[in-house]
Amino acid sequence: MKSKDGTWLPAYIALGVVWGCSFIFIKLGLEFLTPVGVAFGRTALGAMALMVVVRVRKIDLPRDKKLWAHLWVVAMLLNVAPGFFFAYAEVKVTSVLAGIMNAVTPLMTLLVMATLFRAERIKSYQIFGLLLGFAGVLTVLGAWHGFGANPISAVLALLAAVACYGFSFPYSRKYVLPHKLRPEALAATQVCLAALTLLPFYLDNGIAKDAYRLGPVLAMLALGILGTGYAYIWNFQILAAKGSAIASSVTYVTPVIAVIVGLIFLGESVTWNQPVGGAIVLLGAAISQGRIGRFSQKR
Numbered sequence: 001m002k003s004k005d006g007t008w009l010p011a012y013i014a015l016g017v018v019w020g021c022s023f024i025f026i027k028l029g030l031e032f033l034t035p036v037g038v039a040f041g042r043t044a045l046g047a048m049a050l051m052v053v054v055r056v057r058k059i060d061l062p063r064d065k066k067l068w069a070h071l072w073v074v075a076m077l078l079n080v081a082p083g084f085f086f087a088y089a090e091v092k093v094t095s096v097l098a099g100i101m102n103a104v105t106p107l108m109t110l111l112v113m114a115t116l117f118r119a120e121r122i123k124s125y126q127i128f129g130l131l132l133g134f135a136g137v138l139t140v141l142g143a144w145h146g147f148g149a150n151p152i153s154a155v156l157a158l159l160a161a162v163a164c165y166g167f168s169f170p171y172s173r174k175y176v177l178p179h180k181l182r183p184e185a186l187a188a189t190q191v192c193l194a195a196l197t198l199l200p201f202y203l204d205n206g207i208a209k210d211a212y213r214l215g216p217v218l219a220m221l222a223l224g225i226l227g228t229g230y231a232y233i234w235n236f237q238i239l240a241a242k243g244s245a246i247a248s249s250v251t252y253v254t255p256v257i258a259v260i261v262g263l264i265f266l267g268e269s270v271t272w273n274q275p276v277g278g279a280i281v282l283l284g285a286a287i288s289q290g291r292i293g294r295f296s297q298k299r
Contacts, residue, residue, distance in 0.1 A: 008241035011234035014226075016250050020257020022227045023095035023102070024265060026087050028219035030208070035091060037206035038220070039083030040198035045224020046079075047195045050188035053233060059185050070175040071190045072197070077168035079194035079228070085161035092154040094268040099258020100140050100278040101158040106251055106285040107133040108166030117170040129288025136284055139277030183239075187232040248289070252282055 029038045054061065062068060090098050107130055114122035141150060176186060238247040255278050262268040286292050 008238045008246070011237040012246070012250065015231055015234045015238065016253035017257055018222070018226045018231055019250065020099065020254040021261050022223055022254075023086070023090065023099040023258045024261045025219040025223035025227065026090050026098070027095045027266060028216040029223060030087060030091060031213065031216040032208055032211055033220070034205055034208045035084050035087035036198065036201045037208065038087040038223075039080065040195065040202035040206055041220050042083060042224040042228045043079050043191055043195040043198060045221060046228030047188065047192040049225045049229030050184065050191055050232065053230075054184050054188045057184065059182050059188075061185050061189050062179070062181055064179070067176065067179055067181075068189065068193070070171075071186065072193045074168055074172050074176060075190045075194035075197065077164045077171060079191060080197050081164045082161035083194070083198075085157040085164070089154040089157040089161070092151045093158075094262060095266060096259050096262035096268050096270055097140070097150065097274065098158060099262065100255045100274055100281070101137070102162060102258070103251060103255040103278060103281045103285065104133065104137060104159075104162045105165045106248065107281070107288060108162045109169045110166075110288050112163075112166040113170045116167075117174065125290065126288045129284045129286070131284070132287060133281050133284030136277045136280030136282075139273050139280055141277070142271065142273045183236045184233065187236075191228060191232075251285065255282070 026038055029041065033041060053059075062071070086098055086102075110122075110126060111130060114126070141155060235247060235250075238250075259270065259275065259278075263270060283292075
């Protein structure tokens with residue numbers, strides 16, 4: 001894996017674009033797949049892509065049975081549950097809303113780390129960032145209208161998806177990263193376990209209708225091979241070259257991409273409160289991470 005300083009920017013751009021487009025890919029995939037079908041399809045394609053990488057680079061997969069068990073938990077939290085929840089929600093809401101809600105992930109991660117994993121004592125500016133982010137979520141959803149046209153089941157599914165992401169990162173840090181194995185091997189094992197977990201559900205109810213237009217099929221290929229496969233490799237390249245601060249900042253790029261592609265390619269409508277609320281969420285995340293002004297001095 002290359003980690004020279006000049007290699008990170010193309011990977012960063014690719015990661016932001018692919019993850020930002022994931023929500024429109026999900027929406028298109030739902031034309032012929034059920035939500036569980038979308039979740040399985042992306043993990044199966046991602047697993048194949050990652051297995052090619054580990055084969056070409058001659059990387060061994062983990063052998064520790066306990067580590068496999070932990071990776072299965074990570075697969076549930078990072079791939080299986082959120083893959084289903086996002087697809088389920090997008091049956092009823094726009095890809096734009098799903099992309100904006102995904103920006104809540106850093107706040108959810110901080111909340112989980114501070115309350116359940118207790119990795120460190122939560123600071124006052126982090127509490128402020130969390131409260132500001134929560135206000136942003138309510139703004140995105142237009143809570144003063146009772147969530148408007150957004151069904152409560154879809155809203156809860158989106159929140160459940162980002163909650164799973166929030167659990168996955170501290171869990172990985174505590175139980176997976178201490179093994180110090182190659183990240184490609186960990187990612188390949190994790191995504192393979194996710195695909196195997198979803199396979200029975202896909203066989204039971206994975207196809208919505210036997211109509212395979214080129215656009216939706218290509219969208220699923222991109223979602224799986226790029227968004228759930230090579231995206232991990234790009235993320236590792238950025239981590240190696242510039243560290244976790246730069247790598248995690250892609251969170252601020254993806255909702256912008258999601259809004260743009262949703263508007264242009266699907267003609268989805270955006271109400272004023274969605275981008276405004278999204279900006280408030282991102283501001284809250286930035287403050288809670290100590291990225292802004294005087295807050296950065298308190299870290």
